[in-house]
Amino acid sequence: MAILLYDVPSMLCTCGARKTYPNNVQDSMSNCLCEPAEAKVNCLCSDLNITSVFESEVENRLPIRRPWLNFYAAKDDPSTVAATVPSLVTAELLVHLKDSFDKTVIKVTESVCKVNNAILQGCYSCPQGAIANITCFTNGEPTIASIRCHDHIFTTPCHREGTSFTIIYGSEKARVHQECEVSCGTTITTFELTGVLQWTRTIHGTMKRIVNGESNVYDEIVLPDFLHIFDVMVTWYKTILIVAACLIIAIVISYVFFWMFGSRILMGGAKLLCRVIYGAIMLCLCSVSSPMKAVLRAWKERSLAKKRL
Incomplete structure (x- = not known):
């Protein structure tokens, strides 16, 4: 269990938990508005919601991990924090010995x-x-x-x-x-x-830590690695420039090729299309005329045979 430490307020109230658990109860800074009333003081205090502080803030909960040190709740006693x-x-280690030795054994x-x-x-x-x-x-x-x-x-x-x-x-x-x-x-x-x-740092997180007193402005002045960002941007720009250059070269080559050989290609394509159409028509005519010629030939042969008879 992590514990928040606050400054001890000038006015404390009697708490039953303080007597029962004197080591586990910590004083919290109370925001009170007090007015005198004869021999007593009437105070209107706003309660500190400690539960929400621990549940909503990750940095206030265990385990706390740092590159050099970690804080965990002890397994045998969860109320104890172990580092x-x-x-x-x-x-x-350098050891100086004043006594003398008759025999030494060295193992390396x-x-x-x-x-x-x-x-x-x-x-x-x-x-x-x-x-x-x-x-x-x-x-x-x-x-x-x-x-x-x-x-x-x-x-x-x-x-x-x-x-x-x-x-x-x-x-x-x-x-x-x-x-x-x-x-x-x-x-x-x-x-x-x-x-x-x-x-992973954000402006919102930095301002929140400073306002909550968890850090100071000097420690939070940390800039990202602009050199790495610049290298990534240069790499992206190189890729974009290479693609754009290839596209421009393709357009220029297509334009030059069309004006130099476009008319010849169009004329050749038109001639080829005409030949294909002409061949298709002739093929159709041949396929139709061949049966007609056969019918005429047979009719002529029959006519000659009748005349001979």
Whole structure:
């Protein structure tokens, strides 16, 4: 359960819940209009609807996720808030010993850890950051690998069969192409972390956080990645210009081709059409005249036969 903390008002009222649950009840700033009345004070106060504050505002409810820290309700006691660190970093320890030793045993593990390329998903210039799912492999015993991506450092468990791990990466740029180093010994391997992140901030959300006192103007002055926006617009314009150029070239070629060879094509087409029509007519006449010629030939033969008789 998340708790809103307000300034303690100058006038408090007796509350039964305060005695029963002294650790779970917090004072809320009361908006009261008070008037004196003999030995008492009559106050007309407007109640603070805490339920609506928790139900309507996402930032007032658990879990709260940040790239470096997460807040959750404890499983054994929901009224207790537990904080977890998503990814820890390695530390170098330097120990000075004043005593002398007769014998020392040094064991050095030279494991090689590798991580496959990963894709970032999420937003940039936002509190929650972007996430990437990685898998770490090692050729030796299970160990802990250190990952360095420029200014970001993570640690992840590694195993022969591979161990999945989620890293949270905070970026101020929309397009991320980062080469990261992985080491669990003296050997360093690399992998690429890439992705195109989204811009999720809005003017309405910024003004709302400032008015509610959840942030200040300085922290909210965050501009989008105009260079990425310009690159996208240039890419769109290039595509539009290429299509327009192809269309213009096609129109010009068609225009020139029509004026140079249009009349010849039309005359040739007309002649071809006339020949087709003439051939069709002749074919029809032939198909009609052939039976008539056969009938006339038969009639002439009969006439000659009668004259001979």
